[in-house]
Amino acid sequence: MAVGPFSRDELDEIYAFAVDLGRKAGKMLMERVDQRISGANGSSYAFEEKENAVDIVTQTDEDVEVFIRSALEARYPSHKFLGEEAYAKGQSRDYLIDEQPTWCIDPLDGTVNYTHIFPMFCVSIGFIVQHKPVIGVIYAPFTDQLWSSCSGRGAWLNETRRLPLIHNPTPPMPANAPSQCIFSCEWGKDRRDIPDGNMHRKIESFVNMAAEVGSRNGRGGMVHGVRSLGSATLDLAYVAMGSFDIWWEGGCWEWDIAAGAAILLEAGGLMTTANPPENVDTAPIEDVRLGSRLYLAIRPAGPSATESGRETQERTVREVWRRVRNLEYSRPGA
């Protein structure tokens, strides 16, 4: 199967290169952790503040991005490149991915976790062709877990376990979803205490999803569990695995989710917008736009006795939309 201008063989070669690059970049992240653990690099908790105390960027972030960018530009000089650090320093704030083959990179997702040496940090490498994520590589070096996918080649954990993990057969979404589902969500950086601001809209949504069935004007979802890892990329990796059933989030940028989206979609997951449309019962469920900053992901699902796998996913999307508030995230200039 060819994708855009790439033959199957070309795509497979690019995939192998991306996996190798992800492992090397992850090793760089881990080397810096080991230096901090051994006290080799001066003050162990030193970091630089960005917009507020929640937003940390380390030198590592920049170094690893330069490493990845240099490797990609040397090997594929005709491909475009979009990285978090490059974007942050650039002048344009427009959506930068077009039809051209584009690498979309987060050298370090879960920076707060990284600073605190909580293992949920990773490197994220996505390859986008004609607006579609076709290759995804996520590597979490502390626990040596690698998620990867390439269009037509399946999605994998550590290149040996096919995703979703349970696929003999893949279970449908529960009949009473979101009940019995693990719901993944993040508190994020916007902690402004504004009535009806994003933080309070998020919390209201979380509580609706969590509260017992029948409560909250029928919105109580009684999810099986609520999880917050502090890494959008790893949230998506776990949805692709089938470990999390639902991930709902606003505010991410395309480098946070490009690789995860590639892996989730290749595994059979669904990804659409976080914000409920006017009519949640009938609105079409459209594929997410990478740059939308509003994401709802549903794990891979097989058929039930009465529905296709996709139907069980779409039913779940509508049940989530019934319970969540609209979030307000936009792009500067958009």
Add this chain to the structure above:
Amino acid sequence: MAVGPFSRDELDEIYAFAVDLGRKAGKMLMERVDQRISGANGSSYAFEEKENAVDIVTQTDEDVEVFIRSALEARYPSHKFLGEEAYAKGQSRDYLIDEQPTWCIDPLDGTVNYTHIFPMFCVSIGFIVQHKPVIGVIYAPFTDQLWSSCSGRGAWLNETRRLPLIHNPTPPMPANAPSQCIFSCEWGKDRRDIPDGNMHRKIESFVNMAAEVGSRNGRGGMVHGVRSLGSATLDLAYVAMGSFDIWWEGGCWEWDIAAGAAILLEAGGLMTTANPPENVDTAPIEDVRLGSRLYLAIRPAGPSATESGRETQERTVREVWRRVRNLEYSRPGA
């Protein structure tokens, strides 16, 4: 250093036995996961409902407890044993740990994660002597991470990395804690939508910890991140590592926290009650009672320029108490 009736040599031998037992029990957990992944064991998402959809117990839970209990009773017939499954089936609901050497076991912590094959599940083995946790072993087999400690021998990740991870030197708690801290908390199983019930008290506390400084009548804590893993045992393991700075929770039982408490205390952490006393500024900060069901854990901390490590921890305890609500959890019969 002897502990209670045990010489140093005896304690070291018991420790080695517990580590080996933890690894073996964890392998049992992982074998069952592999069976489910390969579809070998019938319906892959089959489970039995307990009190509500959030409370899953699997056959695995019971089998692993029997395995651990049998091994301990064969080796140490004079020691007492307290396990989650045995307790659940027993008649007495009293607090069962007394002065005698007692093993306190959770064969599977993070059962919801286990059911969904989210890697944050583990076996937890604690050894209590004269009410003090002296040995702790936590093994998370999916990512092959083992935390262990024995009084006087330090606390370790995978028997090679000393806890807390950053100890050259161990940093103090931040001067403006809980700001800059990772706050770990759990939504738990009690989702009753009762005004001023436990769920709403928890959420109010979470929001106080998360909201920007200056908000919420001065309670806004602007923590660096909010994390929820769905395993009290692993929450404590990560506090002992220094990955999480603060863990606050109500409702756990002693088998959920015995091993974690042993590891945390040996690593230099502090553990006290979750519920704020009447005067948070002056109340003594007492060691937690294992059976209290109310827990606040602070990571290991070294001295700052003006405070001892313990002083930075106690300051943080008081800052958390200022921001959280009292939770209502008791023991049946207590």
